[in-house]
Amino acid sequence: MNAKDDTQPTIVPYLKRDESGKPYLAGSKCTACGHVFVGERTVCAKCTARGQMVSVHLAETGKLYVYTIIHRSFPGVKTPFVDVIVDLDDGAHLKGTLVGVKPEPEAIAFDLPVKIAYREAEPVNKPGKPHLSYVFEPALEA
Amino acid sequence: MSDVYVVGIDMIRFGRYPERTVPSLAAEATLMALDDCGLSIRDMQALYCGNLGQASGMVGQRMLAEIGQTGIPVTNVANACATGATAFRDAWMAIKAGIYDIVLAVGVEQMGKGLLGGSASEPSPEGLIGSGSMPAMFSQIGIEHARKYGTTFAQFSGVSVKNHWHSTMNPKSMYRMETPLQEVMAAEMIAWPNTKLMCSVNVDGSAAAVLVSEAKMRQLGLVGRAIKVRASEMSSNPFQDRQMAMPDFSSATRLAARRAYEMAGVGPEDISLVELHDCFATAEIVHYENLGLCTDGEAGRLIDDGETRLGGRIPVNVSGGLLSKGHPLGATGIANIYEIATHLRGEAGDRQVNGARLGLTHVVGGGPGMGTACAIHVLEKV
Numbered sequence: 001m002n003a004k005d006d007t008q009p010t011i012v013p014y015l016k017r018d019e020s021g022k023p024y025l026a027g028s029k030c031t032a033c034g035h036v037f038v039g040e041r042t043v044c045a046k047c048t049a050r051g052q053m054v055s056v057h058l059a060e061t062g063k064l065y066v067y068t069i070i071h072r073s074f075p076g077v078k079t080p081f082v083d084v085i086v087d088l089d090d091g092a093h094l095k096g097t098l099v100g101v102k103p104e105p106e107a108i109a110f111d112l113p114v115k116i117a118y119r120e121a122e123p124v125n126k127p128g129k130p131h132l133s134y135v136f137e138p139a140l141e142a
Numbered sequence: 143m144s145d146v147y148v149v150g151i152d153m154i155r156f157g158r159y160p161e162r163t164v165p166s167l168a169a170e171a172t173l174m175a176l177d178d179c180g181l182s183i184r185d186m187q188a189l190y191c192g193n194l195g196q197a198s199g200m201v202g203q204r205m206l207a208e209i210g211q212t213g214i215p216v217t218n219v220a221n222a223c224a225t226g227a228t229a230f231r232d233a234w235m236a237i238k239a240g241i242y243d244i245v246l247a248v249g250v251e252q253m254g255k256g257l258l259g260g261s262a263s264e265p266s267p268e269g270l271i272g273s274g275s276m277p278a279m280f281s282q283i284g285i286e287h288a289r290k291y292g293t294t295f296a297q298f299s300g301v302s303v304k305n306h307w308h309s310t311m312n313p314k315s316m317y318r319m320e321t322p323l324q325e326v327m328a329a330e331m332i333a334w335p336n337t338k339l340m341c342s343v344n345v346d347g348s349a350a351a352v353l354v355s356e357a358k359m360r361q362l363g364l365v366g367r368a369i370k371v372r373a374s375e376m377s378s379n380p381f382q383d384r385q386m387a388m389p390d391f392s393s394a395t396r397l398a399a400r401r402a403y404e405m406a407g408v409g410p411e412d413i414s415l416v417e418l419h420d421c422f423a424t425a426e427i428v429h430y431e432n433l434g435l436c437t438d439g440e441a442g443r444l445i446d447d448g449e450t451r452l453g454g455r456i457p458v459n460v461s462g463g464l465l466s467k468g469h470p471l472g473a474t475g476i477a478n479i480y481e482i483a484t485h486l487r488g489e490a491g492d493r494q495v496n497g498a499r500l501g502l503t504h505v506v507g508g509g510p511g512m513g514t515a516c517a518i519h520v521l522e523k524v
């Protein structure tokens with residue numbers, strides 16, 4: 001991982017770095033209805049409140065809600081990989097790739113505790129251009 | 143407001159026509175629909191033309207350039223997988239509003255082979271942040287159903303067995319081959335739990351319909367084979383907590399279904415057959431419940447018990463569905479209406495649902511970061 005290289009671009013707009021170069025997932029919390037969104041925004045799609053949104057750093061732990069195992073992807077993308085929807089512990093919902101488990105249905109459990117890890121990765125359409133990305137990996141239960 | 147009737151409707155056989163143009167495919171279905179009711183393009187007062195691939199290409203006007211430029215207003219429509227149904231509904235609304243009394247609706251698509259989805263945005267997060275493919279989305283929706291209700295791989299696969307069997311009786315289907323359960327389950331895995339035989343087929347196709355007011359139908363003497371539009375409803379995706387991570391097709395379908403049953407003054411128990419949006423086998427399962435064909439959690443049992451097969455309690459996708467008949471995005475919505483109309487007219491041959499009186503069509507589309515478009519029509523034998 002080379003996440004300290006703060007000139008490196010990030011793979012998605014909601015993945016950002018703080019002043020010290022440390023990566024985080026940017027979110028927004030609606031102070032009217034409490035919903036936590038991935039990414040920065042000003043109006044609430046849930047309750048329609050305007051001017052009630054505050055910027056937050058999203059939780060880096062959560063539980064696996066659903067998954068699929070991708071065997072066929074777009075040209076050049078390595079398969080299989082596990083695509084998961086995670087309910088983060090702050091109430092946000094985030095898509096990502098789960099690593100550290102076998103890409104087999106028998107090996108993947110609903111509600112598996114997971115955590116975010118930041119990684120350097122090359123997008124399939126930008127060979128040789130590393131970007132800052134993130135993955136989910138199984139978290140040891142407390 | 144006048145009731146609205148379909149008097150002419152037809153579709154070309156879905157397939158691959160790389161040598162054709164999009165307007166020529168649209169023109170072929172249009173002429174077939176006009177012949178179906180013995181009318182001419184000169185009788186049409188307006189055209190609503192649905193197409194996705196050339197959404198900025200004025201397909202409607204280019205079609206008229208092939209079959210007759212009468213100067214009528216043309217509205218080109220694009221609305222994801224609901225494109226054709228949206229064009230049909232626009233035609234319906236124009237007659238409902240009393241602006242026209244005879245209107246043409248067309249849906250057409252020419253597609254390449256391969257995987258749909260993914261964004262043009264750079265850099266591509268595919269594989270790094272999950273997958274943006276269509277199979278990924280609809281597989282997760284199936285896994286959500288499995289999480290809630292224990293739905294099995296074999297049950298999802300059973301949807302494909304059924305729809306492929308149905309398509310053997312439909313001469314307008316792209317594929318017409320039976321696929322036994324073992325074959326469906328052993329086919330190449332695309333995204334668990336959808337194998338290749340559980341993904342809809344990218345094909346070229348077109349379908350067209352002539353819609354009229356009640357007075358026009360009587361004036362033209364076209365009551366005999368007319369189909370009454372009992373309900374036309376649409377929705378977009380109402381907010382759902384997980385929608386940004388996991389596109390949601392169920393709440394839009396439930397919303398449109400509730401309104402459609404209300405408008406028609408009927409319930410799911412009154413429906414004789416359904417053509418629903420089986421873009422993936424997993425999607426058909428969740429839409430049984432979204433459309434009220436069974437209670438929540440019962441969809442797997444419907445497959446086990448054969449309730450949605452031809453001859454069952456509520457036959458679904460007797461045409462072969464998107465899984466076998468094919469899914470030319472912009473044409474699908476009107477092709478589904480053609481299928482229902484054909485059964486209501488008693489003209490469906492080997493796959494006829496006996497005694498069909500009321501049918502429902504459903505399409506729903508969208509994608510990651512895009513939202514959802516859903517359209518539902520309830521049609522009745524006159």
Ligand SMILES: [Zn+2]
Nearest residue numbers: 030033044047
């Ligand atoms: Zn809010």
